[in-house]
Amino acid sequence: MDEPPVLLRQDEVEGLLHYKDLIPRLEVALGKFSKMDSAEVIQPVRTTVPLQKYNGFLGLMPAYLVHEDILCTKLVCFYKRESGSTLPSTQATVLLFDPEYGNVKAVMDGEVITAKRTAAVSAISAKLLMPAKSEVLTILGAGHQALSHYNVFTETFSFKEVRVWSRRKEMAERFAQSTQGHVTVWESVEEAVNGADVIVTVTGASEPVLFGQWVKPGAHVAAVGACRPDWRELDDVLMRQAEVYVDSREGAIAESGDIILSGAKVFAELGEVLNGTRPALREKTTVFKSLGMGIQDAVSAKLVFEQWKSKH
Numbered sequence: 001m002d003e004p005p006v007l008l009r010q011d012e013v014e015g016l017l018h019y020k021d022l023i024p025r026l027e028v029a030l031g032k033f034s035k036m037d038s039a040e041v042i043q044p045v046r047t048t049v050p051l052q053k054y055n056g057f058l059g060l061m062p063a064y065l066v067h068e069d070i071l072c073t074k075l076v077c078f079y080k081r082e083s084g085s086t087l088p089s090t091q092a093t094v095l096l097f098d099p100e101y102g103n104v105k106a107v108m109d110g111e112v113i114t115a116k117r118t119a120a121v122s123a124i125s126a127k128l129l130m131p132a133k134s135e136v137l138t139i140l141g142a143g144h145q146a147l148s149h150y151n152v153f154t155e156t157f158s159f160k161e162v163r164v165w166s167r168r169k170e171m172a173e174r175f176a177q178s179t180q181g182h183v184t185v186w187e188s189v190e191e192a193v194n195g196a197d198v199i200v201t202v203t204g205a206s207e208p209v210l211f212g213q214w215v216k217p218g219a220h221v222a223a224v225g226a227c228r229p230d231w232r233e234l235d236d237v238l239m240r241q242a243e244v245y246v247d248s249r250e251g252a253i254a255e256s257g258d259i260i261l262s263g264a265k266v267f268a269e270l271g272e273v274l275n276g277t278r279p280a281l282r283e284k285t286t287v288f289k290s291l292g293m294g295i296q297d298a299v300s301a302k303l304v305f306e307q308w309k310s311k312h
């Protein structure tokens, strides 16, 4: 209790957080969250503080997992950046507490946690919802989330082809050069998603970039960007023709422009599918609308801290 907090930098968190350990813990946490038992999981919807002057927000994301005794909060600033900006669009710090005394046990970089846990949850959605024979993966966007999604999707599944599109072609080319495996670069979204089985949208867009008429029936879309009530990545056609899954219903109806503005109905939370209380409609076109949750950061932070302790 009297010990000062451990400070873990980005490179340290990177070395301590691995998908093979993270994914099973996220599955357990998502399942518990969807049981709606507030004696088990306490996670208010993210509080956001607008930073209008800088075109951004500060998000506060506390969570307490009672049984595991994990108390954590992430503080994350996110921005809508102009095309060509070299400034980061997300900066995050995670605080892990001792829940009994209230002291902070660890202060850790939150960018790697955000990148990896978001991609890992999208991979869980794909595992549950993508067509049984999925050969083509398309990633729309070429930033941090694009890379973490590429890494976990290629580590977890065996796609025959991976494609990338970015609004600036040179960024897509740079992305394709940075990946371990072969990635093809596409000039238009329409061409990039043609015939794709799985589509990941990881852009900073606030208007739709992916249109339902281009999406193969039965495809799975993991929609990760557009996390404000008036921001979109997907058009109305796609939102209405797909079965829509979310991480949190409460979060989705408060924060997702794709859901609020299209009037689409939420079919299930991922946790409900994991619990077996709602079906995985794999044969239908599915959208997983991801917004990110404090419990995802909490289980990641606990894992990082455990790994760090086992080495010190």
Ligand SMILES: NC(=O)C1=CN([C@@H]2O[C@H](COP(=O)(O)OP(=O)(O)OC[C@H]3O[C@@H](n4cnc5c(N)ncnc54)[C@H](O)[C@@H]3O)[C@@H](O)[C@H]2O)C=CC1
Binding pocket: 078, 081, 088, 089, 090, 114, 118, 141, 142, 143, 144, 145, 146, 166, 167, 168, 171, 202, 203, 204, 205, 206, 207, 209, 224, 225, 226, 227, 290, 291, 292, 293
């Ligand atoms: N669902 C979740 O849990 C999380 C969602 N996010 C969101 O994921 C998205 C991607 O985040 P990062 O990869 O960290 O950002 P980044 O800044 O590293 O990459 C953003 C990508 O989107 C592209 N982009 C930006 N504006 C665009 C527009 N108007 N149209 C098309 N493309 C555009 C950029 O060129 C870049 O390729 C953001 O919207 C972010 O807010 C981020 C963290 C967690």
Ligand SMILES: O=C(O)C1=NCCCC1
Binding pocket: 059, 076, 078, 090, 114, 227, 291, 292, 293
């Ligand atoms: O869950 C998160 O972390 C974030 N979600 C949406 C935008 C930035 C961070």
